[in-house]
Amino acid sequence: MSVADKVVVVTGAAGGIGQEYATGLAAQGTRILAADIADCAATVEQVRGMGGRIEAVRLDVTDIAQAEGMARAAVDAFGRIDALINNAALYGALHGGRFDTIPEAEWDAAMAVNVKGIWNCCKAVVPAMRKTGGGSIVNIASLAATYGTPFALHYTTSKAAVIGLTRGLARELGRDNIRVNAVAPSAVMTEGTRSFFGDKLDRALDVVRTMQTIQRTLVPADLVGTVTWLIGDASQFVTGQTIAVDGGTVLN
8 A cells, every 4th residue: 555755746735635635645655746726835834844745836727838837847856757636626616506507607617627627637747657657647526426416517517527537548548557547525524615515515514414324524534545545556457447435325
């Protein structure tokens, strides 16, 4: 399970789940390139405070030039890229509601960040992975896609696209020894979740818990173990999979 000394790029790492990935993996000895459209200073401070190794860049995942700059920054800082965690997503800023009330601009923004952003970041890091003989890409999908969550069709559809992208890319990159998998969490207790549900938060989390066999709310730390396994050598024959971390909501 050791991931010590691996070089891991984490997008959306300024806070929330991305920050948890960065700090949790750094605590296990990985070297982190944290990327976000927001300032990653707090994540850098936490990782360096524990003696970890981290660099950070600003990144708009919808911009391929910025994604390529992210990859160059990782290679310049650490010499290679072993893993990419595609965590950056538009979620908390979206508004739920009936599918025919979703503004077109909000639909387009969800697709640009949540789908095109992953495509851009994969394109950016794969050349570096090929040079070193392989790597692992972990895309963050969602229970929204695997369950078919209503009243958030822009988010649900974007995350379903992430699963399709994961499967197709796994088939393309297997010959390069690059594995591509997805993680599909249920509602995670983050600021993004609070923002998305607003004053309906407590009711929404109650509904989510009733669908789970493990009836507690998922927290960011619950996801670190799964991601650690997927970027580590213990899962070297696992690719194209979507692993549900949802307390037993969707039983595949």
